[in-house]
Amino acid sequence: MNFATKTGITTLAQTFIMGSIDAYTFQNFDGSFVSAQTGNLVIFAYELATKGWSTAYIRVPVLLGFLLGAFISQAFKHIQLASDRRFNVLLLFSIILLGILAVAAAFHLSMLNMLFSLGLFSGYELTVFNKIGTTSVNNGIMTGNLKNFANNSYEAIFSHDREALLKAGRFLSGIIMFILGIIFSAYLLHAAGPKVFGAALMINLVLLIIPLFSWRNRQRDETMS
Numbered sequence: 001m002n003f004a005t006k007t008g009i010t011t012l013a014q015t016f017i018m019g020s021i022d023a024y025t026f027q028n029f030d031g032s033f034v035s036a037q038t039g040n041l042v043i044f045a046y047e048l049a050t051k052g053w054s055t056a057y058i059r060v061p062v063l064l065g066f067l068l069g070a071f072i073s074q075a076f077k078h079i080q081l082a083s084d085r086r087f088n089v090l091l092l093f094s095i096i097l098l099g100i101l102a103v104a105a106a107f108h109l110s111m112l113n114m115l116f117s118l119g120l121f122s123g124y125e126l127t128v129f130n131k132i133g134t135t136s137v138n139n140g141i142m143t144g145n146l147k148n149f150a151n152n153s154y155e156a157i158f159s160h161d162r163e164a165l166l167k168a169g170r171f172l173s174g175i176i177m178f179i180l181g182i183i184f185s186a187y188l189l190h191a192a193g194p195k196v197f198g199a200a201l202m203i204n205l206v207l208l209i210i211p212l213f214s215w216r217n218r219q220r221d222e223t224m225s
Contacts (some may be wrong), residue, residue, distance in 0.1 A: 008090075021200070097121050
């Protein structure tokens with residue numbers, strides 16, 4: 001599995017995970033989102049204007065967590081390692097965060113602390129896993145993906161642009177994976193925190209382990225030849 005294929009599959013998997021987590025937060029935290037900060041800002045401003053700070057304040061932790069997660073993860077992208085190894089480190093850190101979130105959900109961490117932690121995880125995920133092929137695709141916020149899908153679809157149809165067709169397909173794949181993640185979480189897992197985070201953790205473990213086996217097999221074949 002080459003590096004571009006691995007990053008693309010991983011980005012799609014993280015998009016699925018972010019959809020499943022958004023379903024969890026929407027159901028369990030008064031309609032909050034973990035990745036769509038536009039929605040959180042709208043709800044915060046509306047509640048602040050109509051119900052006051054005593055209601056609106058619960059939207060703040062996820063926003064602060066998101067900002068911190070995005071800030072910290074930008075530093076992770078500057079780790080001085082080979083691209084493939086750095087990518088594995090980033091994926092391993094995602095697994096660690098998901099493990100912490102699974103434990104926190106199982107032990108019913110307070111709402112504000114849980115929302116802050118989820119925001120931090122979301123900011124991290126959206127910063128480091130965002131490539132399908134050569135196309136930057138957002139793995140949690142679908143507004144830009146929908147716009148870019150429509151823009152590239154136009155160029156593919158009316159300008160006969162093959163590259164635009166490929167990009168449209170990549171954006172569409174991200175949108176579909178996000179929707180599937182929501183359905184998976186809401187229908188099969190009933191948006192239960194430990195189940196959602198446990199499933200996400202297993203997905204990322206598989207993504208981390210499979211390339212290692214492929215690498216070992218390749219090394220063994222080279223040795224035997």
